[in-house]
Amino acid sequence: MSDLEAPLVRPKRKKIWVDYFIQFRWIVVIFIVLPISATLYFLTYLGDVWSETKSYEKRQKEHDQNVNKVIKRLKGRDAAKDGLVCTARKPWIAVGMRNVDYKRARHFEVDLSAFRNILKIDIDRMIARVEPLVNMGQISRVTVPMNLSLAVVAELDDLTVGGLINGYGIEGSSHVHGLFTDTVEAYEIVLAGGELVRATRDNEYSDLFYAIPWSQGTLGLLVAAEIRLIHIKEYMKLTYIPVKGDLQTIAQGYMDSFAPRDGDPAKIPDFVEGMVYSPSEGVMMTGKYASREEAKKKGNKINNVGWWFKPWFYQYAQTALKKGEFVEYIPTREYYHRHTSSLYWEGKLILPFGDQFWFRFLFGWLMPPKVSLLKATQGEAIRNYYHEMHVIQDMLVPLYKVGDALEWVDREMEVYPLWLCPHKLFKQSVKSMISPEPGFEYEMRQGDTKDAQMYTDVGVYYAPGPVLRGEVFDGVEAVRKMEQWLIENHSYQPQYAVSELDERSFWRMFDADLYEHCRRKYKAIGTFMSIYYKSKKGRKTENEVREAEQAHLETAYAEGD
Numbered sequence: 001m002s003d004l005e006a007p008l009v010r011p012k013r014k015k016i017w018v019d020y021f022i023q024f025r026w027i028v029v030i031f032i033v034l035p036i037s038a039t040l041y042f043l044t045y046l047g048d049v050w051s052e053t054k055s056y057e058k059r060q061k062e063h064d065q066n067v068n069k070v071i072k073r074l075k076g077r078d079a080a081k082d083g084l085v086c087t088a089r090k091p092w093i094a095v096g097m098r099n100v101d102y103k104r105a106r107h108f109e110v111d112l113s114a115f116r117n118i119l120k121i122d123i124d125r126m127i128a129r130v131e132p133l134v135n136m137g138q139i140s141r142v143t144v145p146m147n148l149s150l151a152v153v154a155e156l157d158d159l160t161v162g163g164l165i166n167g168y169g170i171e172g173s174s175h176v177h178g179l180f181t182d183t184v185e186a187y188e189i190v191l192a193g194g195e196l197v198r199a200t201r202d203n204e205y206s207d208l209f210y211a212i213p214w215s216q217g218t219l220g221l222l223v224a225a226e227i228r229l230i231h232i233k234e235y236m237k238l239t240y241i242p243v244k245g246d247l248q249t250i251a252q253g254y255m256d257s258f259a260p261r262d263g264d265p266a267k268i269p270d271f272v273e274g275m276v277y278s279p280s281e282g283v284m285m286t287g288k289y290a291s292r293e294e295a296k297k298k299g300n301k302i303n304n305v306g307w308w309f310k311p312w313f314y315q316y317a318q319t320a321l322k323k324g325e326f327v328e329y330i331p332t333r334e335y336y337h338r339h340t341s342s343l344y345w346e347g348k349l350i351l352p353f354g355d356q357f358w359f360r361f362l363f364g365w366l367m368p369p370k371v372s373l374l375k376a377t378q379g380e381a382i383r384n385y386y387h388e389m390h391v392i393q394d395m396l397v398p399l400y401k402v403g404d405a406l407e408w409v410d411r412e413m414e415v416y417p418l419w420l421c422p423h424k425l426f427k428q429s430v431k432s433m434i435s436p437e438p439g440f441e442y443e444m445r446q447g448d449t450k451d452a453q454m455y456t457d458v459g460v461y462y463a464p465g466p467v468l469r470g471e472v473f474d475g476v477e478a479v480r481k482m483e484q485w486l487i488e489n490h491s492y493q494p495q496y497a498v499s500e501l502d503e504r505s506f507w508r509m510f511d512a513d514l515y516e517h518c519r520r521k522y523k524a525i526g527t528f529m530s531i532y533y534k535s536k537k538g539r540k541t542e543n544e545v546r547e548a549e550q551a552h553l554e555t556a557y558a559e560g561d
Contacts, residue, residue, distance in 0.1 A: 073110050
């Protein structure tokens, strides 16, 4: 049954000075953020090219030297005097929207900035061995010309392997391969005591292997990962499918686009995503890899979406609502990073005229602004404004509940467009922080298989309708309600986002058993901050950090007796 209700009626909100600063923030973005971003992108590109000129042997030698520096640094820490271990990366550099306030307390820094090399592309094993700061743009630039790719390539260029492993990563191929961490074959971790270990699914560190995903770097320091590669083709044959109706109808159209009701695997596309533009309209896109020969056959349309002057992808896809269903071919790498230039649709808020042809033609090559620089140029008041008046959240919900999730967002937040991306949530031999619903394999709902339940990421990124209309909106309360809805529906919230969960509710959403077992076994307690405390909103004082960790230490000692 649908629980769709009319959106809440809210009174008008009185504007404050921050509203006007946000309105004209584009001035700072154009004259400061974009030029610096473009310079940094270029310098990073040169660094990547320089790295690629080195032999695998030389890269491995440098890697070993850098790992030894990390080990030496950890072994030199005085647990009684030094703070808890954190990376030396500045708080504003992280791509996520969560405040990195834990670094404002006293902490012991370990520099991982040198770990940004692709160590080896092993074609025989179909494995890419990479360091944690390798990003998606860097890896796809190397692998795609070889007709190879990571099984899951997150859309935004700047997203790093380390962030996608310790946090959360998804892409339009996740309905086949699972989340980013499901495609990892091995982690190389430096533990609290300075030991370097390699964790796989079936070696002596298998418990650590299953505990690393979603752990936010609180079990050890990731220094390398081995990630599965797949064979690909030069183009993506993309079909745009408009869907009109109520939100439940849109949800069903989305499910039918990639999860055939008869279960025929031949009908499952290589890629899929959906965008919901209003309570009555959405467009689903399904992709199949295609060869260059097929794409260039007479009558086929090739769309180079990666050119700087091209329309923003989400707006181009929206034209299917008027044109009807259509098919075109997009170069594979350009398809992978289709949302980069506009940061999905956040670019419209950052630069209100950024989607206009004149801007795209003259300045589109400067896009996108680096998220880290956007964060670096905002003060405390602006940061708090975005937390309260803006939504950047992902709701990971069972596929059969997508319609209910869409209705909830429409009623409580009125955020559009919405992003839909399905992913398998595997039933693993070891229960990790996230897992499918108990007994899903007996229900066998649409999209489910015996070994995995189909989930969907409902991406909620934009200013809520009430904020755009100048009405009162309580962002904190809206997030609290969302998190409660997720807990009640066996759903999850990635921790990169702003969270209002208290500790008890956090561990109602996530399973703590394996994580806490590994925290004790590998002596992370007292060295690395706990994941809840690291994700917790607000400033962390030295006393709060120490008291929280001492409580964990006492619990660990008690259980060890």
